Amino acid sequence: xxxxxxxxxxxxxxxxxxxxxxxxxxxxxxxxxxxxxxxxxxxxxxxxxxxxxxxxxxxxxxxxxxxxxxxxxxxxxxxxxxxxxxxxxxxxxxxxxxxxxxxxxxxxxxxxxxxxxxxxxxxxxxxxxxxxxxxxxxxxxxxxxxxxxxxxxxxxxxxxxxxxxxxxxxxxxxxxxxxxxxxxxxxxxxxxxxxxxxxxxxxxxxxxxxxxxxxxxxxxxxxxxxxxxxxxxxxxxxxxxxxxxxxxxxxxxxxxxxxxxxxxxxxxxxxxxxxxxxxxxxxxxxxxxxxxxxxxxxxxxxxxxxxxxxxxxxxxxxxxxxxxxxxxxxxxxxxxxx
Ligand code: F6P
Numbered sequence: 001x002x003x004x005x006x007x008x009x010x011x012x013x014x015x016x017x018x019x020x021x022x023x024x025x026x027x028x029x030x031x032x033x034x035x036x037x038x039x040x041x042x043x044x045x046x047x048x049x050x051x052x053x054x055x056x057x058x059x060x061x062x063x064x065x066x067x068x069x070x071x072x073x074x075x076x077x078x079x080x081x082x083x084x085x086x087x088x089x090x091x092x093x094x095x096x097x098x099x100x101x102x103x104x105x106x107x108x109x110x111x112x113x114x115x116x117x118x119x120x121x122x123x124x125x126x127x128x129x130x131x132x133x134x135x136x137x138x139x140x141x142x143x144x145x146x147x148x149x150x151x152x153x154x155x156x157x158x159x160x161x162x163x164x165x166x167x168x169x170x171x172x173x174x175x176x177x178x179x180x181x182x183x184x185x186x187x188x189x190x191x192x193x194x195x196x197x198x199x200x201x202x203x204x205x206x207x208x209x210x211x212x213x214x215x216x217x218x219x220x221x222x223x224x225x226x227x228x229x230x231x232x233x234x235x236x237x238x239x240x241x242x243x244x245x246x247x248x249x250x251x252x253x254x255x256x257x258x259x260x261x262x263x264x265x266x267x268x269x270x271x272x273x274x275x276x277x278x279x280x281x282x283x284x285x286x287x288x289x290x291x292x293x294x295x296x297x298x299x300x301x302x303x304x305x306x307x308x309x310x311x312x313x314x315x316x317x318x319x320x321x322x323x324x325x326x327x328x329x330x331x332x333x334x335x336x337x338x
Contacts, residue, residue: 001031003294004093005051007065008039008072008104012125012137013275014283015065018099020056021287022121027053029295034093039100040107041072043084046091060284061274063140073234074107085116095294097121097287101129102319103235105302109315112300119293120302120315121286125271128172131318132304136286139278141168141270142178148266149183149215156213156262162204162253164263166246168270169219170237173325175270176219181336186214188333189249191221192325201256203337208259218249241267285310 005022007015019035026033033051036042059066074080088096095117098108101124108118122129127138145167156163165185169175173190180188186207187200200216207214220240226248231239250263275283282305289303289310301312 001094002092003031003095004034004036005097006036006039006042007067007069008100011064011069012123012271013063013140014136014279016059016062017280017283018121018287020059021284022097022291023051023056025288025291035067038068038070039072040074041070043087046087060280063273071233076234097290099123105315106319109319117299119290121290122302126169126172127174128322130321130323131313134305136279136282140276142175143276144270145179145266146183153215160212162214162259162261164216164218164246164250166218166220166265170221171322173219176217177325177329177333180217185217187216189218189222190325191219194223205257218245220245224248
């Protein structure tokens with residue numbers, strides 16, 4: 001068989017181990033693997049390169065994606081889906097493995113409906129994809145954010161300040177939640193919870209009186225009383241980087257409490273670097289599973305982790321509705337906001 005593999009959407013650590021898992025297991029079946037570069041853009045423009053053992057052998061610890069990525073959406077381009085299907089045929093690809101989050105896998109699901117033999121591999125540092133308990137990329141990025149928070153604690157304590165750390169997470173607050181709990185933050189703001197600024201400031205004043213500093217983690221997607229507009233990508237998502245959420249919260253805290261407050265944005269630093277063991281293992285496992293799914297004709301599905309099992313779930317179940325932070329997790333967070 002000739003298997004095509006692509007990575008789409010925001011990059012994250014674990015993509016290379018997943019690509020490697022695909023190539024290693026494809027060799028067990030004598031398959032040929034073709035890397036399609038830059039996600040769906042590479043399908044539309046036929047940008048490919050062969051993926052051999054040599055090519056992937058040493059990428060287990062590389063961040064990013066050796067196949068490059070893009071946020072191209074064939075369904076937002078006139079004639080895009082037809083061109084994608086035609087090109088896959090012309091490239092002689094018997095089955096396609098799409099590695100991505102909700103957007104990339106949403107495209108895969110729609111192409112499956114149009115007859116493309118495709119399986120999905122879930123990734124996103126946001127961990128907001130439905131149908132799977134975790135996505136690779138999340139563990140590494142949260143570890144980076146926790147490390148940043150540890151460093152901010154040192155300087156906040158030394159200067160007797162409040163420091164706000166803004167983390168990524170467009171729609172879902174998983175990154176902020178895990179960073180906040182694992183990093184021992186004093187307050188956490190998530191997109192899923194409408195902020196109560198008075199309550200937050202009273203709480204921070206109490207923490208500041210007790211220990212002389214306080215730490216806040218805020219998700220970039222947190223609801224703010226702002227007039228907002230701005231650039232969107234091909235999937236209609238707002239680009240949040242210029243929203244200045246951390247800065248806004250820091251100014252508000254300073255105004256309401258009078259305590260010197262600073263903010264820091266970790267941004268894309270969270271998406272780079274060597275994947276953690278968890279992400280290497282998860283990436284490798286779902287990559288291998290995707291090849292098994294192809295050989296058992298399990299198309300239109302995604303390799304997912306449920307508990308500690310790798311299973312296949314329909315792409316339709318995984319896409320279209322993001323996995324947001326649930327009440328149980330918010331209750332857990334509140335235990336630690338003392
Ligand atoms: O990959 C998801 C994500 O990391 C979001 O959390 C963030 O808002 C977005 O990507 C940033 O996208 P870009 O890399 O296109 O600026």
